Amino acid sequence: MIDEHATPDLLELAARYGVSREFVDWRGRLTTVSASTLIAVLRALDVDASTPDAIRSALGDTELAPWRRPLPASIVQRAGDTPWIFVHLPHGAQFRAWAVLEDGSTRDIPQIDNWIDPREVDGVLTGRATIVVPADMPRGWHELFVAITDDGATERIARCPLITVPERLNTAAANDETKRFGIMAQSYQLRSNTSWGIGDTRDLGALASWGARQGASFVLVNPLHAPAPVEPIEPSPYLPTSRRFRDPLVLHLDVIPAVQLLEGPDAERFATLSRRATALNATPTIDRDVVWRAKREGLELLFDYDLKDPVRKRAFGMFCEREGQELVDFATYCALAEEFGADWRAWPQALHDVSGQAVSEFRDTRADRVEFWRWVQWLTEEQLLEVQRSACEAGMSLGIMHDLAVGVHPYGADSWAMPEALARGVSVGAPPDMFNQLGQNWSQPPWRPDRLAELGYKPYRDMLRAALRCGGALRIDHILGLFRLWWIPEGQTPDAGCYVRYDVEAMLGILALEAERAGALVVGEDMGVVPPETRDTLAHFNIDGTSVLWFERGMSDEPLAPEHYRAHALASVTTHDLPPTAGYLKLDHVRLRHELGLLEVALEDEIQRERATIEEVLDTLRARGALASAASSVEEHTLALHRYLASSSARLMGVSLADLAGDTRSVNQPGTHREYPNWCVPLGNGSGERVTLEQVIASEWAVTLLEASRR
Structure with missing residues (x-):
């Protein structure tokens, strides 16, 4: 060594x-x-x-x-560019090149003069020819072909993906300079009187419709990616089993058409499940395991009834055809997890290979369960599409803004179904920063940049399409991960990692292509340790950044004046990684971090530092006349902070649902696992009492806070 x-x-x-x-x-x-x-x-x-x-x-x-292969693994061409592509072939061989476009048409690809001396590669004298991709290639997913003829032998054909991407995201939503505001919600907190113990699509739709009436343009929700379908259900929406498929916990079962077809004991059992699950709305924490047991049984009752309707069965079939083998693989994982557990490492060895004979045989013998899990995914997409439609009909210009998590569970559905795309022996995280002074390990395998190119970026593309399908905008958590990711070797602490770079032109270009096709706006969460060029690159691609009031500073490290905020950004007073504004003003986050052993300095020193930061911001508001000098209550400060931010040049502004409820508790404390009930905290008021969605909507305070946030 x-x-x-x-x-x-x-x-x-x-x-x-x-x-x-x-x-x-x-x-x-x-x-x-x-x-x-x-x-x-x-x-x-x-x-x-x-x-x-x-x-x-x-x-x-x-x-x-590169000399060992005729063509590169993948080619990503920015529209209007004319990239030179090297073709490697036996010295003296002839070739011709063409592209098959996404629509099935073909284009000849010309060779240009660009002499490069041949070299011996593995005992073969190998030459390098140069072709150039035309500048007028249409945006889309094409294929480049070369047919090589050596000494009169039969043509040998090589191919590689040719992806033509826009220079920047060009949609009506992304180009709209209108200043807009919206609501930022953790969907599981949206418990209403009709919820089955957790916020669902009906609740999200109700929040969106109410928000639209208050002038809101969007509702940003936490990632709705799929967790493993067996207990214990992973509570973090940022650690799903798959980013390609969706969380069925968001389903509102009472609106599924098959409910009206239930008869006899099935109808009675469904009513009992509904009654018991509704009672879960009063629990002090959100118990996903209990909720899922009720919803899964309810779904199993509805399954056969729903597909008896020929119209719905036909729609389901079209969904399955569109989603293809990836849906089959995910549904197979779910069926396997039911029998052997969520961690595929604990399955019989023969079942580790998604394309192996043992998995194929299992799929055949459990065809009914595979079909059930495909159906569950169809229902989930169907309901989320309806939420987006109703939000836009209610008057929202964007509707639902979905959130894309950084990665997936290391031993879940995606890591089982596409092991070649994900790195083993490392996990993703973040180096130490101001709020996580020990660093973070998110326990997620990163994309392998080399394998993404080998796979033609298909796993990345399919993930983006799923994330964009049911909304008008997409937030990308830790968008720095499209530039570089912090890889932590297995068994090491978070500070013992390093950054690995990705092909940012490919990652952002494909994102722009898929967002353009969806007509969406994209927001990148670019907080933390971010190189300055990152934000310049995002701006070039017409991707908005993220600004949080407490962290925005001017040239002299003073609180940033509202007119100096980035125009292309989603600004907010708080985020899901901070306490609600009331809790922040009370310094609850500092005391919590101290109790959990996350501070590297003495509690009183950190309190003094944080209080000075808060007072500096409030003094800035007072100096600008945005806060009365006599104002002292948390409510007055919260309203002033939102008015101040609403006057900023940021074209998007988010208001936290927790702030609308008057809550003080964090939903997540970074750097913790079981030490804090992350992602299980229900919506409450300043006294910690449970608050329903109906109570928030009827609240004078919520209307007042949104009025203060109008642009």
């Missing part, structure tokens, strides 16, 4: 794979990554860097790799 000192060869090898040796931390210090971390991260990319000889061999492979 090489020692801890990073040799020049190791640093060069890491750089060629996009693994960064250093980074600037949240204090602005240049920080160096250890050699052991580099070696571990390269191992996750299937690169052996354990010895000097192995490193030299790997460096040689990187030089020969």
Whole structure:
């Protein structure tokens, strides 16, 4: 093994794979990554860097790799550009190139003069020819072909994806400079009098309709990705089993048409389930396990009845045809999880291979359960599409803004169904920052940038399409992950990671392409340790950033004046990783972090620092006449903060549902797992009493706060 000192060869090898040796931390210090971390991260990319000889061999492979294939793994062309593409073939061989466009038409791809000396590759003298993709290629998912003829032999055909993406996101929603505001909601908190113990699609629709009447343009919800369908249900919406499919916990069962067809004991049992589940709305925490047991049984009662309707059965069939093998694989995972548990590592070894014979045989013997889980996904999409339709009909210009999580569970559906796309032996997280001074480990496997290209970015594209299908806008959590991600080697603490770079032109270009096709607006959460060029790149692609009032500072580190906020941003006073505004003003978050052992400084020192920050902001409001000097209550401060932000130049503004309820408790405390009831805190008021959705909507305070937030 090489020692801890990073040799020049190791640093060069890491750089060629996009693994960064250093980074600037949240204090602005240049920080160096250890050699052991580099070696571990390269191992996750299937690169052996354990010895000097192995490193030299790997460096040689990187030089020969492009020469060993006729075409690149994938080509992403920005519309209007004319990229040169290298074609590798036996020296002296002839070839022709063409593209098959997404619509089935073809285009010849011309060769240009660009002499490059041939080189010997694995014993074969190999040449490099150059072709150029025309600038007028239509946006879309195409394929590039080359047919190679060597010494009169039969043509050998190679192909690769050719993805033509827009220069920037160009939709009516993304180009609208109108200043708009909306509501930011954790959907599971939307418990109403008709909920089955957790917020559902009917509740989300009711909030959107009410918000529209108050002038709101959107409702931003937490990720609605699918958790594993077995207990214990993962509470974090940011740690799903799949980002490709949706969470059936959001289903409102009473509106499923088959309810009207239930007869006899089935009808009686469904009524009992509904009654018992509704009683769960009074529980002090949200118990997903109990809720899911009731909803799953209710869905099983409805399954056969629903597909007896030929119209609905035909619609279900069309959904299954569109979603294809990926839906079959996800439904198979769900059926396997019911029998063997959510963690596929604990399944019989033969079932680890999604395309293996054992999985195929299981699918055949459990065809009814596979069909059930496909049907559940259809229902979920159907109801979410209806929420978006009703929100827009109520007057919202954007409707529902969905949220895309950073990653998935390391041993769930996506990691089982597409192991080639995700790295093993590492997890995603974040280096230490001001609010998480020990760093964070999110326990999620990252995309492998090399494998994404090999797969033609299809897993990424399909995920985006699913996220964009049921809304008018998409928020991307930790959008820095499309530029680089913090990879933490297995068994290491979060501070022992490093950044791995992605092809940002491909990642953002494909995002712009799919958002453009959906007619959507995109918001990137770009807080934390973010290089300055990140925000410039997002702006170039017409993707909005994120601004949180407490963290926005001017050139002299003063609270940022509202007229100096980024225009293309979603601004808010708080986020789901902070307490509601009332709790923040009371410094509840500092005391909570102290109780959980998350502070590196003394409690009183942190309180003093945070109080000074809050007072600095409030003093700025007073100086600008946005807050009366005599104002002292939390309510007065909360209203003033929202009025101040509403006057900012940010074109989007979000108001937290928790603020509308007057809650003070955090829904999530980063850096914790079981130490705090993350994502299980129901909506409450300032006294911690349960608050229903009906009570929020009828609240004079909620209307007043939204009135203060009007743009």
